[in-house]
Amino acid sequence: MLAFVLHSHLPWLAHHGAWPVGEEWLYQSWAASYLPVAEMLGRLADDGRADQLTLGVTPVLAAQLDDPYCLRAMHHWLGNWQLRAHEAALSPDPVVQDVGTREHRASAHALELFERDWRHGGSPVLRGLADAGTVELLGGPLAHPFQPLLHPRLREFALREGLRYGSERFGTRSGGIWAPECAYKPGMEDDYRAAGVTHFMVDGPTLGGDTALARPVGGSGVLAFGRDLPVSYRVWSPRSGYPGHSAYRDFYAIDHATGLKRSRVTGKKVAQDRKAPYDPERADRAIDRHVADFVDTVRRRIRDESARIGRDALVVAAFDTELYGHWWYEGPIWLERVLRALPEAGVEVGTLRSAAERDYVGAPREIPSSSWGSGKDWRVWEGPQVREFTSLNEDLTTTVLRVLDKRDSAAGRDRVADQLLVEALLALQSDWPFMVSKDTAAGYARDRAYKHAHALREIADAAERGDEHRAATLATAWRHADNPFPGLDARLLAGDRA
Structure with missing residues (x-):
């Protein structure tokens, strides 16, 4: 089974847009990945295909896909894309004209999809796919923290409220999660069990590379599914994979006059200004070859692993959704063809939930501290290059818990406390140290983390000095700037006081 x-x-x-980071990331991924992947899954649903894949959607992304500001801005972004396509179509360069024509068709289709299905948010789209049985939705903790390094009170709160948040948006409570960064430390399975989580993802090395079956962790009964690296890396790895093929559209080669992508990869060592024009027919032929190669790879892997363990084996191929369409332009087409080709080749396709139901489960085992980052440990999030974030984590955690524990939780909803907790969770997102470790928009990451830290500190300072008016004024101002979880109630953390 795959x-x-x-x-x-x-x-x-949201509300932090600036090229090449900020909201531009969101709108690019929305247009290039979320729209076409959802459309593709909708076609499979219309064909009556169930249990096609497991789709993790973090609460913080779900909030942005439903946010009124983001919805208006996304519509504007799509219109701007179409205007850029029109500009390219008027170019005297025939290659750029061709790009403009293709991009006009693509932008028009994206606008049609968005206006028809997405104008009221992403939740109805995703809920429809889940209700049809086509996908299993995974949840996760609020704001995507690196859980092992988070204080237990904040970790338990973020997980519990993240799952509740997902159930309110999608109409069903997810039994599974994709833990941020696949990060784990022993004992977290007990938190999962207490929160009603039945299964979660880890990277393959966490299970010693033995990913042919899900594994109950210790005596918890909570299942750990491991990513099969030999199969997953066939598609995308640190050094190779299908998206780097010469026929596919180059992510980095941009026509700076229009902002459109006009070239194919051509060769890994070919300078961007010497790349060949993108040829959709050439790319389409490459897609079919890579579909056949992947199906053959999966069949061989299942056969070999089944022989090794003496029973039917499971293969879990796991990726960031943004690979499909955003990073790899042809990815959604490849994925749909693969999902249709696998059953024809005799390969059962399912979700993590259906794999558990069909008893692709092995013996219990203990698993070590791990992540899916470099070294499969925690170095990306607590290494020497991000020691500032480790200190920030400790300082903000001490501050927010100290202030919240002094607030009168019996006095009703406390907007000051709510915003303090929001700022803490946003400052402690795992993305900020990751971006610094990988030197990917590191300045932006530091700016965002320290901006939320500043907001928390100035609200906390006013609250601890007893200046409730100023604390409330500051909390209101910062809430207008960042309010991803308007239903968050800090009083729910008070019950976790130790």
């Missing part, structure tokens, strides 16, 4: 898992996540980017 289980596809896609994980959709972007940090909280």
Whole structure:
């Protein structure tokens, strides 16, 4: 059996737009990945295909896909894309004209999809796919923290409220989660069990590379599914994979006059200004070859692993959703063809939930501290290059818990306390140290983390000095700037006081 898992996540980017980071990330991924992947899954649903893949959607991304500001801005972004396509179509360069024509058709289709299905938010779209049985939705903790390094009170609160948040949006409570960064430390399975989580994702090395079956962790009964790296890396790895093929559209080569992508990869060592024009027919032929190669790879892997363990084996192929369409332009087409080709080749396709129901489960085992980052440990999030974030984590955690524990939780809803907790969770997102470790928009990451830290500190300072008017004024101002979880109630954390 093959289980596809896609994980959709972007940090909280709304109201912080600036190229090349901020909201532009959100709108690019929305247009290039979320729209076509959802459309593709809708076609499979219309064909009556159930249990096609497991789709993780973090609460912070779900909030952005439903946010009125983001919805208006996304519509504007799509219109701007179409205007850029019109500009390209008027170019005297025939290659750019061709790009403009293709991009006009693509932008028009995206606008039609958005106006028809997405104008009232992403939740109805995703809920429809889940209700049809086509996908299993995974939840996760609020604001995407690196859970092992988070204070237990905040970790338990973020998980519990993240799952509740997902159930309110999608109409069903997810039994599974994609933990941020697949990060784990021993004992977290007990938190999962207490929160009603039945299964979660880890990276393959966490299970010693033995990913042929899900594993109950210790005596908890909570299942850990491991990503099959030999199969997953066939598609995308640190050094190779299908998206780097010469025929596919190059992500980095941009016509700076229009902002459109006009070239194919051509060759890994070919300078961007020497790349060949993109040829859709050439790319389409490459897609078919890579579909056939992937199906053959999966069949061989299942056969070999089944022989090794003496029973039917499971393969879990897991990726960021943004690979499909955003990073790899042809990805959604490839994925649909693969999902249709696998059953024809005799491969059962399912979700993590259906794999558990069909007893692709092995013996219990203990698993070590891990993540899916570099080294499969925690170095990306607590290494020497991000020691500032470790200190920030400790300082903000001490501050927010100290202030919240002094507030009168019996006095009713406390907007000051609510915003303090929001700022703490946003400052402690796992994305900020990741971006610094990988030197990917590191300045933006630091700016965002320290902006939320500043907001928390100035609200906390006013509250601790007894200046409730100023604390409330500051909380209101910061809430207008960032309010991804308007239903968050800090009083629910008070019950966790130790």
